[in-house]
Structure formats: structure tokens, C-alpha cells
Amino acid sequence: MRLLSLLSLAAGLTTAVPVDNVFPRTGKSTSPANQTLSSTSFNLYWPPPIGKCQKPLIRKEWRQLTTTEKKQFITSMKCMATRPSKAPKNLAPGARHRYDDFNSVHIIMSDGLPQKTGGIHLVGFFFPWHRYFLSLFETALRTECGWTFGLPYWDWSQDAISNLPLKKWPVYDPVTGFGGNGPLLTPPQNATYSWPYLTGQTGGGCVENGPFQNWTINVGPGQSTALNTRCLKRGLNPDTVQWLRPERVGRAMLAENFTEFDARAQAPPDVTPETTIRMMHAAGHYVTGGEATDYISSTSEPLFWLHHAYLDKVYSSWQAMKPAKRLSDIGGPSLPLSPESPQVTLNTTLDVLWEGEKIPLSKVMDISGNEHDGFLCYRYTI
């Protein structure tokens, strides 16, 4: 059912995006006040086809994939850990396979957060960098491992209000998902480089069921890319669910400018370990726990990609509300925990090491690739 959301008018949607691209998620008509203040029963998508992006790759929510597609995706993901590494040995000596390569890029590029000297977190280019990184992983899955669609995303806000226990969340299903928890370790182990440690993990050990039971990680934890072969650890954490509710998404969607959007999703102005962990970005890692709480090698967790695809969906939906302004709106510090550092601009370089060219940030501002001489061409389902 297509309903015109009054929110779109309140938010001043420009004519570049037809207003009927705003759908209430549930199809239920709620009052604008409720939509604005307490939920995101609205969702936006980029209207395809648009400009030079006539055949966008479609990124679907995990639940929207058929069982066959889910199994194909998991097979492609596991395939990445069977293809030999292409990473330069001096940069990633421990990398043995293509999945390690991408993990190593994230590990190396995360360097410098506590020292405030660099890295891809708590900076203004966090969203564009991860958007670029995801597109390269999506390409690798497709060209090297047989995946034929866009990267799936995981809308955890649906789970957060489902009243299901974590082990019943579809992404943790051992047959049609990514498998569940590891066993509870006593005393509870703090994941290495978890920043900070959050109590409440119900597991912490090696994943015991599902397709990633014997997943082999060779790089990390933390900043090391030396060979360190180990299992995937998980500790599902129900305490984080409160920070994944749709209201959190709605708050970000209602931000008036990019720095405010970024602050509501990733890095609040009073950024401290305690405030960061309660943001939806961090909470979407901490809910899975274990290796996912290591902000440096969280890429070891296959759900990294689905979580970040959802964040990118929220970001692109926010942009789509006022494309004329928001496809060029960027800012925030270029160094973490350093509000005084030079502001990120459309010219800021995004570096993904050996996995792709260094590009100016502007090129990934538009997921339809039309603005700023871009090259991306995908859209998200609602």
C-alpha cells in the first residue's frame, strides 16, 4: 500500500525524489507525530532506474532472500575463505585467503584510534569509507565467489522489537542464517580490543553451530595481521537490543545535516567509549559479541557486512530525502577524537589499500553513481 507520509513533507523532501517513494514500513498509517518522534515506520529507497544507473544491483534484507538464496549467499561467503590471498605479504603476512584480505584492509585502516592519529572510525568519512569498502567486497563476492545479487543487509531494528530471544533471530539461525552463539566462558572473557568491554555477553567462545562453526580466521585480533589462526567467537548480548530499536534509526533519519546524522548513528559529540557503545553502529556489532566487538577486526564476523549494509541503507535513505543538498553534504573530523582536526571534505581520500584505487570521497556520495562522477549503482529494498 502506497501511502504518502506527511513526514516527507515535514522534512522538506525535494521534488527530485517523488514523494510516493516514502512508504510506511508496516503499511499502517500512524500519525505524523508518532512517525517523527517515536519510530521509523517509514522507509525510503532510491527510485530506480535513475540516470546512468539503469540496472542497479538490488540489496535485499536477509529475511527477503529465499532459503535457496540464503544458502547461496553463505556458500559465497565461505568461498571467500577458500580463494588464495592476494594481499601484499609485507602488509598482511598472516592473510591466507580472500576473506583474510578484506579483514586485513579493515584491520590496517583502523590503526590510530586511541592515539588519535588516524583510522576509519569516529571520523567524518566513516560512512563513505565503509560504503566503498562494502561495494568492493560485494564485487569480490560476485566476481570471485559466484554471488549474483547485491549484498544483503540486516535490519536489526525489526529484531529489536520482535520480542524474540536473540537465538531466535533469523540471522542467527543455524540452517537459514549465520549460526548462533559460542559457549559461555567463565569467567566471562573480554574480547581483545573491545572498546570498552560491555557486560551481558551470553557466550564468548567459538561458534558451536551453523555454517561458520569451523570458520577459520588468520589475522587479528586487534591491530596484528601476523598469522594467528583461530575460530570465530560470539557472545550474543541482549543488553544491546535497547540501542537497536527503530527509534534510533528514526532519530538519525531526522537529522538536518550530515554531521548531525553521523553523530546520531556513529559518534556523538561527547564521544567516549561509553557513549559510542550505545550508538546503533557499535550496538549492531556488540549484539553479536565476541570478535565483532573488536572494532579493528570486527570484519572477522561475517555479519559485519550485513550490519554495515543496513547502516549504509539508512545513510542512503537519509540522503534520498533531500538529494540536492545531501549528496554533497559531508563533514566531521578527519582524525578520531579530535574535533579540531581538519574537516572531512568531498576531496578527502578514501584508502582501501590493495583492494581498490584511492578515490576522492565524492565518488561514493551517490549510490546511483550520478553525482560527482560516481560509479556505484545499487539500491536497497524497503
Ligand SMILES: *[C@@H]1O[C@H](CO)[C@@H](O)[C@H](O)[C@H]1NC(C)=O
Ligand atoms: C502514537 O502511537 C501510540 C501507540 O501506537 C498511541 O498510543 C499514541 O496515541 C500515538 N500518538 C499520537 C500522537 O498519535
Ligand SMILES: *[C@@H]1O[C@H](CO)[C@@H](O)[C@H](O)[C@H]1NC(C)=O
Ligand atoms: C573485562 O573488562 C572489565 C572492564 O574493563 C573488567 O572489569 C573485567 O575485569 C574484565 N574481565 C576480564 C576477564 O578480563
Ligand SMILES: *[C@@H]1O[C@H](CO)[C@@H](O)[C@H](O)[C@H]1NC(C)=O
Ligand atoms: C566443523 O567441524 C566438526 C569437527 O570436524 C564437524 O563435526 C562439523 O560438521 C563441522 N561443521 C561445519 C559447519 O562444517
Ligand SMILES: *[C@@H]1O[C@H](CO)[C@@H](O)[C@H](O)[C@H]1NC(C)=O
Ligand atoms: C548541523 O545540525 C546541528 C543540529 O541541528 C547544528 O547544531 C549544527 O550546527 C549543524 N552543522 C552544520 C555544519 O550545519
Ligand SMILES: *[C@@H]1O[C@H](CO)[C@@H](O)[C@H](O)[C@H]1NC(C)=O
Ligand atoms: C579538490 O581537489 C581538486 C584537485 O586536487 C581541486 O581542484 C579542488 O579545488 C579541490 N576542492 C576542494 C573543495 O578542496
